[in-house]
Amino acid sequence: xxxxxxxxxxxxxxxxxxxxxxxxxxxxxxxxxxxxxxxxxxxxxxxxxxxxxxxxxxxxxxxxxxxxxxxxxxxxxxxxxxxxxxxxxxxxxxxxxxxxxxxxxxxxxxxxxxxxxxxxxxxxxxxxxxxxxxxxxxxxxxxxxxxxxxxxxxxxxxxxxxxxxxxxxxxxxxxxxxxxxxxxxxxxxxxxxxxxxxxxxxxxxxxxxxxxxxxxxxxxxxxxxxxxxxxxxxxxxxxxxxxxxxxxxxxxxxxxxxxxxxxxxxxxxxxxxxxxxxxxxxxxxxxxxxxxxxxxxxxxxxxxxxxxxxxxxxxxxxxxxxxxxxxxxxxxxxxxxxxxxxxxxxxxxxxxxxxxxxxxxxxxxxxxxxxxxxxxxxxxxxxxxxxxxxxxxxxxxxxxxxxxxxxxxxxxxxxxxxxxxxxxxxxxxxxx
Numbered sequence: 271x272x273x274x275x276x277x278x279x280x281x282x283x284x285x286x287x288x289x290x291x292x293x294x295x296x297x298x299x300x301x302x303x304x305x306x307x308x309x310x311x312x313x314x315x316x317x318x319x320x321x322x323x324x325x326x327x328x329x330x331x332x333x334x335x336x337x338x339x340x341x342x343x344x345x346x347x348x349x350x351x352x353x354x355x356x357x358x359x360x361x362x363x364x365x366x367x368x369x370x371x372x373x374x375x376x377x378x379x380x381x382x383x384x385x386x387x388x389x390x391x392x393x394x395x396x397x398x399x400x401x402x403x404x405x406x407x408x409x410x411x412x413x414x415x416x417x418x419x420x421x422x423x424x425x426x427x428x429x430x431x432x433x434x435x436x437x438x439x440x441x442x443x444x445x446x447x448x449x450x451x452x453x454x455x456x457x458x459x460x461x462x463x464x465x466x467x468x469x470x471x472x473x474x475x476x477x478x479x480x481x482x483x484x485x486x487x488x489x490x491x492x493x494x495x496x497x498x499x500x501x502x503x504x505x506x507x508x509x510x511x512x513x514x515x516x517x518x519x520x521x522x523x524x525x526x527x528x529x530x531x532x533x534x535x536x537x538x539x540x541x542x543x544x545x546x547x548x549x550x551x552x553x554x555x556x557x558x559x560x561x562x563x564x565x566x567x568x569x570x571x572x573x574x575x576x577x578x579x580x581x582x583x584x585x586x587x588x589x590x591x592x593x594x595x596x597x598x599x600x601x602x603x604x605x606x607x608x609x610x611x612x613x614x615x616x617x618x619x620x621x622x623x624x625x626x627x628x629x630x631x632x633x634x635x636x637x638x639x640x641x642x643x644x645x646x647x648x649x650x651x652x653x654x655x656x657x658x659x660x661x662x663x664x665x666x667x668x669x670x671x672x673x674x675x676x677x678x679x680x681x682x683x684x685x686x687x688x689x690x691x692x693x694x695x696x697x698x699x700x701x702x
Contacts, residue, residue, distance in 0.1 A: 273308065273585050274331050280304055280585055294466055302427075306346060307338045308584035309425050314338045314345075321381045322374075332366035340379040352383040371495070387683055389587060396421040402586055404577065411628060412684060419686025420626070424580035424587075429689065433511075435477040435484055442472040454689055455667035456490065459483045476544065479512045484683055484690030485624075487671075489661055490514030491681070492569045492620040494649050495651040495697050499566035499617075505556040505609045505678045506571055508534035510541045516569065517545050518681065526565070528554040540677060550554040557608045566617050570609040573628050574623040578692020595629045606638045610645055613700050618648075622695045632680065633692035644702030649679025650677045 272278040277608030283289070284301050292300065299428045307314070318337050319325045343350045351474070356379040363371045397405055400421050408417035431453065434440050440460065443450060448467055453459025461483075472478040489512035496502055498518070500523055507527035509514045517525055527542065527549055528533045539551040556570075575598055602623070609619050623630050639645055654671050657663035663671075670688065674681055680696035 271331060271335065272425055273304075274335065279583070280308060281583060301348070303339060305427075305584055307335075307342045309581070310346070310399050310590070311338060311584075311588065312401065313395050314341045316398065317341065317382070318378060321378045330368060330371070332368055333363055333371045336360075336362040336366075336375055337378060340375070341382050344382045347450075348439050352499070356380060363656055369431075376469055388506065389567065390659055396425040397423055400580070401590075401625045403592060404590070405586065408626065411626075415655075416684055418685065420684060420692070423685035424584070426581055428482070428581045429690070431481065431483045431486075432462060432467060432473075433479045433481050433515075434458050434460060434584060435472075439472045439477040443467060443470060443478060446470050451662070453483055453667075455483050455664060455670065456486055457661055457664055459486055459612045462652065466502070476541075479511060479514070482691050484578075484688070485511055487514065487683075487690070488512055488569075488571060488620075488622045488693060488695055489648060490519070491653045491695055491697075492516060492567075492622075493519030494656040494662075495618050495620055495650075496520055496523070496567035501565050501567075502526070503556075503561075503565040503568035503609065503612055504571075505605060505612075506573060507551070509539045510538045510570055512544075512569060513538070513542060513549065521549070523566075525549045527551050528556050528559075530555045550664065556612075557604045559608060559612050561612050563612070563614045563615050568609045568613050568617070569622070570606050570619055571622045572605050572692045574598055574602065574625040574640065575627060576624055577626045578624040578683075578694075580684070595627050598625075599634055602634045603638055606634060607642065610638070610698065610700055615644070615700055615702050617637055617700050619698045619700070620695065621698060622693060624691055624693055626684065626692045631682070632676070632678070632696070635680070635696050639698070645679070645698055645700050647678055648697050648699050649675070650681050650697055651675060651679065653697070 272283060273280050284304060289297055289300055318341060336359040340355050343355035344352055356376060358435040359379055361371050363375050397418060405417055408420055448465035449463040450460040451463050467473045467478055468681060493516050499520055502516055502520060502523045502525045504513045504516060504525060504527040513527045527538060528617050529538055532553060535551060535553050542549045575590055575595060578584055580587055606621055613619055619637055625631060635647060639647060654668055658668040674683055676682055683690055683693045685692045
């Protein structure tokens with residue numbers, strides 16, 4: 271209900287105290303139900319409507335959610351008996367005070383239970399689980415095959431990836447019964463096959479961090495691009511995963527990590543506290559920074575639509591509107607301009623998003639460069655070679671990244687083409 275009403279994000283709620291208090295099995299079930307319903311909501315609503323006696327009837331939010339929860343379990347979860355899924359959904363509407371709707375919920379879900387999911391074309395329905403306007407954009411920009419692959423990726427449970435501080439940290443996890451698989455791109459990344467890392471000392475003490483491999487890659491590529499930088503600006507730093515990588519790879523640099531949200535800054539400060547005075551956390555809107563041409567390098571990992579992360583943040587598809595893209599792009603251009611202004615001549619800025627939309631990616635870079643004499647876009651190929659040489663990047667990962675380089679040297683990772691979330695990364699050099 272909180273997500274439906276726009277009051278909260280699923281990720282925040284699923285990491286909250288109420289969920290943490292559950293047993294591991296119940297915590298996993300809650301996560302599966304919440305994220306699964308949000309991923310398949312558009313598809314489920316279409317099926318539910320087709321089974322109503324009056325397909326255009328108005329349903330209250332509690333009724334819709336109860337129906338979605340039951341329908342999701344019936345179609346996608348094979349360990350929950352049909353009678354239990356139906357009974358729980360009926361109980362939910364009764365507890366919500368919608369006694370008159372209990373018969374409707376029972377009848378609709380009983381019809382659902384008679385479906386054979388193997389006949390539902392659920393593989394093809396991944397497209398139907400996304401807003402049509404988004405799918406049409408992806409097909410126009412990347413082709414129908416890539417659009418379908420992006421949709422399929424958005425419906426899958428994302429891999430849980432961790433970043434290891436050392437081989438000793440990995441050994442600790444293995445001794446705790448955590449089964450790990452090697453990362454596909456980065457040598458320091460591992461995918462969790464089974465087990466829960468959160469209770470381990472290695473995780474609690476920060477020697478193991480949960481972070482998507484694509485997100486780690488942005489930090490690694492930025493750090494490789496900032497070689498020998500003494501003062502680095504992280505323009506939009508929270509929650510701090512990329513800041514930690516910058517600090518790890520640029521050990522002599524002083525880093526200024528900015529965020530304009532006080533609550534996020536507090537969380538960022540707590541997370542980076544162990545790094546001491548060489549990382550300064552600052553409450554600041556980077557578009558009005560007082561410093562000019564003082565930094566050797568900067569990372570502008572800007573707020574964006576997040577369309578590259580729909581598997582991880584499924585509610586985005588229900589909230590995003592076409593007009594939001596131009597609004598986001600305006601803010602992104604302002605951040606990139608300001609960040610370029612804060613970097614000295616000869617310095618570099620790495621611009622990145624977790625968006626798949628050209629308006630937020632290459633068009634932002636092109637428009638800012640057109641308005642910024644003395645700056646040019648450069649290729650990430652050198653940074654890829656550097657990461658391969660230091661052993662941070664696997665040989666297969668380097669080959670895969672080179673195949674994703676755009677003609678201008680920027681990197682675009684499309685979900686489905688790679689196993690990661692979707693990202694765009696472009697380095698810019700300030701000449702004068």
